[in-house]
Amino acid sequence: MHYPDKKKTPADWLSTFHIDWPLMLALLSLMSISLVVVYSASGQDMGLMNRQAVRLGVALFVCFAVAQIPPLVYRRLSVPVYLISIMLLVAVLVVGHVGKGAQRWLDIGFIKFQPSEILKMVLPMTVAWYISRQPMPPRLIHIAAGFAITLVPTLLIFKQPDFGTSLLIASSGIFVLFLAGMSWRLIGFFGCLSIPLGAILWFYLLRDYQKQRVLTFLNPESDPLGSGYHIIQSKIAIGSGGLEGKGWLMGTQSQLEFLPERHTDFIFSVFSEEFGLIGIGLLLAIYMFIIGRGLLIAARSQHPFTKLLAGSLTLTFFVYFFVNIGMVSGLLPVVGVPLPLVSYGGTSMVTLMAGFGILNAIATNKKIYNR
């Protein structure tokens, strides 16, 4: 929708890349923070830094590539990909590669990957596809079906066991239903239902190590050298950072290796120790900006499918950082969710950026649809 007779301004030129620049700048600043903190947390490990830089590059490329695809293509693809993913999840449970006591990886010769990562995008797509076929707010039957679509992969991933990912996937499905206008009465009903469900979860579904994490979360001092060690050291790192932090590369908890999982799940503690509450304020502001921008993109897009998908992806991103920060600061049990776009680690980085690629696509393709 441009005017051929007019000269291309730089802004026009940028818009041809299907990138929402405010969102992208926020994401890039998170990635820069990631490089800075991983450098410190890894003990200035250049090999690790190189790998992280390559991952960021790959993630950015994936984001860019995904952004070029019109959103309606995803809509068409969502159901078959969803079904394939479910099959892959079953395959993981049967022949999957065991890492850290859980079966998450599928080894297909040249590459090992986690099918659960694909579902992080495909599940909200599928539920959005299904719900957006009907007028909104959806009827009870459609909500029940949406739940079913969500529940199957959630349980399969939970079986691996990977509590963190199953939590993220379940919430991405539920967010679609909520954004679609699921009635408050029903929300209240499910809220009440969650209590007996929680009991069932505790007594029949949670593994011992997962229960241990919850117990440790409730009272970390009960096991200061065992599973409580992580959270105690993490709180010491955060608390000792104070308002201004100890300074980059000066965090004693991280540099002297008292803090475990420094460059992965507990990277927020390293960041807090070295940059203090001021740094945290900045980081949280960037996250809030991304959430706000994501919800704005969702609200502005014209199609129910893209609205629901963009909204769900954005809110899932919130769950990501909320759970991570909550767990390292002692508000939530340790569930093994990385700090999105900051923690060291390739898979989640690529998946997240693919998700933001979709968001970019939605943001820049809003006027393509015809009513």
Added chain:
Amino acid sequence: MSRKRVAIRDHSAEANLFARRAFFSFIIVTIAVLILFINLYHLQVEQHELYQTKSNLNRIKLQPIAPNRGLIYDRHGRLLATNKPIFNLEVIPEKVKNIEDTVDELQTLIGFSDEDKASFFKEMKRQRRFKSIPLKTNLDETALATFSVNQHRFPGVSIEARLKRYYPYKGVLTHALGYVGKINKRDLMKLTEEGLEEQYKATRDIGKNGVERYYEKVLHGKVGAEEVEVNNRGRVVRRLSTTPPVPGKDIYLTLDVELQQIAQKALKGLRGAVVVMDPKDGGILALYSNPSYDPNLFVHGISSRDYKKLQSIDRPLINRATQGRYPPASTIKPLMGLLGLESGLVTEKTTIFDPGFYQIPGSTHKYRDWKPWGHGKVDIYRSIEESCDTYFYDLAYRLGIDRISEFMTGFGFGEKTGIDIKEENSGIMPSKGWKRARFGKPWYPGETTSVGIGQSYWTTTPIQLATAITALVNRGVYYPPHLLRNFQVGEQKQPYVIEEKPPIQLKKNRHWDIILSAMHTTVSKQTGSAHKAFKGAVYDSAGKTGTAQVVTIGQDEKYDAEKIDERKRDNAMYVGFAPYDDPRIVVVIALENAGGGGSQAAPIARQVMDYYFGSSVGVRHALSR
């Protein structure tokens, strides 16, 4: 809104609904982030100090630094105990590629026992990999040189200098000085009880015996500390600050190492003890027990072969001067005489007739005098000079055990003297009560008779005798014996505070003079039992001999030293002091199974006194006479 299967969708209503839900979500997200932020504010601002402290506790550790042990000098400033650097071959396992090969190579190069090797590997398993572990201690010069040349071949192996206690006079002062040894479990328990275990965090050795043990707290000093930053495995990353240790105080003893050497020479081949005491203050000039041994053996951990040697029948580990229990025999007669005079049972003029034996009235049992034909008519002077037994049999019998016991306890018998070493025995001052408690039997009057000549159950230690004689020559002024002369405090010497006990009061001061004069004539008169030993001495001394029976001789048997087992021969005793008119030293000699006091013990006392009055200190005195 339509509920039909195919509804006509109201897009703007749907968009509104979505916008409301999205807005609501954003509110929830904002609240959630605020909760996170408030919690983080709580941790980082409100509880910052708590976590700052915890963080410092994680990373900052105090490493103790051992204080240097105080040195020990004799009265003339001669060094008796010092700290000598020794060189250890130490290995940091972490820095060595192949530890087994390295140790084997070092073994062929330096040459150490498989025992050393085994204990190294044992220690290595216990310690962190970055801690330095000694492989061979106390390297000699050849080993030092050999290793230094080859050091480049052994990264992670180095020579470390450590301070070890060293006693240059070896066996001369062992029993007085004692020694230090590795802190064992018992020492550690005691230190913990006293709340001192922190002070010993970096120290390996502790005083085990003698002065080293008694003045442990003075000699030890105060532990220092180095504040270091460590990582989660305890490895030191950097040093933050240092509080230097306070070295232990140096101490000066009253001992004179040359007198000790004289005593050692004189006692060669004998078992016994020499105690030399300054009657002016109770300071011990010499405290020697023979046989002795080299205390340095214990500093590095004694080998089992060496230790076995020290377990011999001669019992060198015993400090005979303070732990040896000997019947005082006739050396006690002056004090018995003093009691006789005090009790009024005898006077200066009282005489008895000695036929060569004594019989308790109404009994036929003969208590024999050492002179088979008797001393004839004797008074208190002659009975001491010639050591007449009969006089004292009779006196003791008439005094009764309880009176003797009470009086003698006043001179310190049966009680520890409180000398400043812990290896001390109280000896036995028998009494009726004591016998009942010990044997459950009543006291028989016949037993009192032998107590009169320092036999029966009565045992004393040489240090007790010296203390009692000191009180005698001081006319009742009583000083507990001590080895410490002064502490070095900075540049100042802080003298030992002499603890003066209430003096012994007599009814008549003349009684002191009678007894002391009798001891004088014991040496000076031709007939005196110590006359021969001190013939020609340049100083004027006084004393009393003693010959103690170790085994009971039958009624009509004759004691023949040549015929009986060496271990059953008499103990020779001597107590003496000089100069007579202004005593400067009290000497006590006790010799096990050596024979007669006059013939064996008194000559040794003479050697000691000869040295004392012949040495620079004494010459002046001798000349002034």
